Amino acid sequence: MQNQEISSKTMSWKSVFGNSIGLILRPLLDQDVTDSMWNNMKIIRLLAAVWLLASIVFGTAYRAKLTTFRSIPIVEKLPETFQELSESEYKIVLHTVGGLLLASFDSSSNPIFKTIRKKLVLEKNLQKCLGNALEDKTACISMDSSTVYEGLKNFSSVDGNSVLHMSKDTFFSILGGAAIKKNSPLYGNFARVVRILLDVGIVKRLLELELLRARLSGRLWAKTIVEQEKWRKSKCEGPEGLNTKDIYAVLLVTSIAWLISLGVFLTEFFLLSNFFYGITSHIRIIGSINA
Numbered sequence: 001m002q003n004q005e006i007s008s009k010t011m012s013w014k015s016v017f018g019n020s021i022g023l024i025l026r027p028l029l030d031q032d033v034t035d036s037m038w039n040n041m042k043i044i045r046l047l048a049a050v051w052l053l054a055s056i057v058f059g060t061a062y063r064a065k066l067t068t069f070r071s072i073p074i075v076e077k078l079p080e081t082f083q084e085l086s087e088s089e090y091k092i093v094l095h096t097v098g099g100l101l102l103a104s105f106d107s108s109s110n111p112i113f114k115t116i117r118k119k120l121v122l123e124k125n126l127q128k129c130l131g132n133a134l135e136d137k138t139a140c141i142s143m144d145s146s147t148v149y150e151g152l153k154n155f156s157s158v159d160g161n162s163v164l165h166m167s168k169d170t171f172f173s174i175l176g177g178a179a180i181k182k183n184s185p186l187y188g189n190f191a192r193v194v195r196i197l198l199d200v201g202i203v204k205r206l207l208e209l210e211l212l213r214a215r216l217s218g219r220l221w222a223k224t225i226v227e228q229e230k231w232r233k234s235k236c237e238g239p240e241g242l243n244t245k246d247i248y249a250v251l252l253v254t255s256i257a258w259l260i261s262l263g264v265f266l267t268e269f270f271l272l273s274n275f276f277y278g279i280t281s282h283i284r285i286i287g288s289i290n291a
Contacts, residue, residue: 048264055257059250081169085139086115094120095129095142104171113171126150133164141171149211 079085085092096102105117123129126142130150133140140147151164197203 048260051260052257055253059253059257078165079139080165080167082116082171083112085167086112086119089137090119091121091132091135091138092116092119093123093129093132093138093140095126095140095147096122096124097143101141101143101171127154130155130164 079088079090094101094105102120102122105113105120108114108117120141123132123140126147127150129140129142130147132138134155148166151166155164
């Protein structure tokens, strides 16, 4: 018994710890041993190795996707051209003005406009058409001048910023003008006055003043509708930062993997320690008897 106590004290903790680590790493390195004393632990080591590998792979993939999405959010690109609009899944509302726009889509041979024509939803009220454009994945097609006017008047924030995103693409251009009765004696003077107004920029200035009036009217309208303004602000808020609640799943999976790994390590550590303790004591006792 004295030799047995001495052998247990002279055991190296470094060797025991190294053998225990080896029992955990050998299944991963495909360097397992076939001794019968470890057969009952193969299932445990296999389960621990598979669970640890799965937790690392899925945890890393989940964190990478979540961190990228939360820190650098992928903002959906709005279609700015008719081609992008035809390729998107947007609902397209057309503001019909006497059937001119609808007839243009019907008579067009362009495959882009033919695709858009199949998605068109007709709307006679311009404000309703622009209101539909505020919904998710919805676009409104209308005349440029009237759309800008109504957008600044009824769909602008208190800061004068319009919540509508205007496209720079043009379907076709219509030259505006004024007409008087045929063979009127006032035609020459009228045309001369209109030409002067256009050349000196008075018409452009009047248009800017009218748009400014519409913008100021839109600000006043926005201030009186508190609920709609709150809704707009909630829609325009930026993405939130990364919170602890967003990584609960990763922490849970990682914690379970750590617990299983720690349990397997402690189990094999103590089993291996007792095994080497019994083998060493048995050899020391036999050696002392033979001596």
